[in-house]
Amino acid sequence: MTDVYIVGSYSSAFGKFPDRSFKDLTREVYLGVLADAGLANGNDIGMAWFGNCGMWTDGQGSIRGQVCLTPLVREGLFPERVPVINVEGGCATASIALHGAWKDVLSGQTDLSIAFGVEKTFNPAHPERTKALFDGGIDQYDPEEWLAYYAAAGEASGKPFEPGPGRTIFMDTYAMQAAWHMRTHGTTERQIAMACAKNHNASVHNPKAQYRFPLTVDEVLADRPVSWPLTRSMCAPIGDGAAAALVCSGAWLARQPAAVRARAVRIAASTMTAGKYRQLDEPGLSQLAAERAYKAAGVTPQDIDLAEVHDATSFCEIYQSEMLGFCAIGEGGRLVESGATTLGGSIPINLSGGLVSKGHPVGATGLSMIDELMLQLRGEAGPRQVSGARLALAENGGGVMGFDEAACSVMILQKD
Template identity: 70%
Template sequence: MRDVYIIGTYSTAFRRWPDKSYKDLTRDAYLGALADAGLENGDQIENAWFGNCGMWADAQGSIRGQVCMTPLVRDGLFPERVPLVNVEDACATGSVALNGAWKDILSGTADLALAIAVEKLYDPDHPERTMSKFNAGIDQQDPQEWHDYYAAAGEKAGKPFEPGPDRTVFMDTYAMQACYHMKKHGTTQAQIAAGAAKNHNYGALNDKAQYRFEMSVEDVMKDRAVSFPLTRSMCSPIGDGAAAALVCSEDFLSNLPQAVRDRAVRIAASALSGGKYRSLDEEGLSRVAAKKAYRQAGIGPEKIRVAEVHDATSFCEIYQAEMMGFCDDGEGGRFVESGATGPGGRLPINTSGGLVSKGHPVGATGLSMVYELSTQLRGEAGDRQVPDAEWALAENGGGVIGFDEACCAVTILHKPQ
């Protein structure tokens, strides 16, 4: 396969941006990625992939990318006539957009491609739209199927399926999985809280994070209950943001200035998997994607030095540490509690603050993970820097099919030290 490189990547700060439009956030992410690559404009971009999940709720159901990029075309910053593919895969959207741009370079159909994603979840004037955007990530054609599935699984997990109006159904499904893990493996609420506290403390060091305050395990445990064992501090917030990456071929890279070549990050793998209705005892789709990614990269999990995983709730970090092969099944709680995933640990995870602190504007999340990991591999993460990071992994899942996500992407990045 041809080598594919990230030469420019950027993320806006994640927060509530009521005064910024989708077009504003798109512009910010795009210009940031151009500047990071040392490019004045995008004249050499040949293909683009645009990710978004929620614009349909604001009356823009189609051609979302074309609508958001048109002002940039008009200003001479984005080239005319570039094919732009719209991507929607729930929370995995940004990573799937990157997968598309990566394939463009691999196939030889382009030497420079753009992946960009934007989301606005905060709507103070129409809060009901936020819930409708989340509800679009689960089967609305046959909802009785998942109601029956979760009711049966709740009996096995020891936590009845009892959704409430104050939260999304996803929080209840994560809580049920957490309770089953606690029942089967002895995982504790305090271990989940340890991961949440660690990520909030990382987020306090990240100027892109939505929440920038430190928390102790006790603070997390005492916060408002959402769905046991999850408290508010263990759950990702509502916010807005955008992120982007410019990817290129080795031939294209070789003609760029040395300063750009020195900061390029290779995409060693980009693997996708699809979800299904599985049993609580069956491994998740993220393990399938991880195995594919390790095969593509020609490495095993022991090589990974820093990772971003999809902690829509802090239990997910425990679970995904197992699915990624960072620890044995059932050991995720103890692994996180030991400090292995924190500063100075064996494998720091979610140095950005993760979704619970950095934030989770759905479509943009996957590309924001790539931004954080590229920053780490370049040695530019400041107080969050992981020493001697050469291999990095991002796991990003989206939507729900039972206890699986509907789609999962695992991306492996490499930069020799």
């Protein structure tokens, strides 16, 4: 089978950038990924995947990537006539784009494929557009199905489903999952706050994070309530940003200078799963995606040196630790409390700061996770570096189907 590598990765800073356009962000990450790969130009690129969720709310649908890349083509920076495939999958959008680029190279369609994730969710002049973007992540045709599902889940969890102002509906669904986990497994609010504080403290060392201030566990618990048991600090913020990755074949890589070859990282596995309306005590779709990824890579959860997981809320990190096999079901809270998920622990998680502190511009998130893991596997992560990191895992979910995400990606990267 063809070996597939990431030869270049790049992420913009995440934050609120009302004066930066989609085209501005696309330009930054494209030029950044070329520089990271040590390339003077992108002439060898044979395919492009462009991930975005919200441009349609600003009037641009259908040909989003083509529109954002046109100035670069005109200036001779991006090659002409390269097919651009637009993808959208909620918060998993960028991971879907990277999965497509991986398959391009794996299948032999091209030696070099690029994946973009570009997003703006902060729109102070038109907040209704932000709401429309997030509303697209849940079934708008048959809402009575999820309303009934969440009503029943509220009874089972002891937390009624009561959406309110100042938050997306997703925060309420995560809060109900947290309440059910607390009732079923004994997870505590303090353990959720520990996961949150850990990530906020890690983001202090990430110059591209949206939030770069430390928090204590008590400060997290005392923050403004969003939807019990979640406080504001435990929930990913609104923001803008972009990220990209350049994927290549082993044959193409072998022709590059030694300095380029030395920084390439192999994609050991890339798996996707789809969500469903599952029972509350039924494992989520990320468990199956992870099992498939471990099998494809020929590794176990115990072999993973670090992970970036989709903590849209801090409870999600606890839950995903269980689904990914880093601990037994129900033990995620105790895993955090033990210190295992911190820098120096047995399985460091979200050393970038995670979504709750690094930021969560929906369509860019998955590729920003990859950029963090690339830094770690190259030994370039600075104060947050995991010593001797060789195997890393990224888990990214998007949209909702009941208590499942609508789509989930698990990718394993290996430094040969």
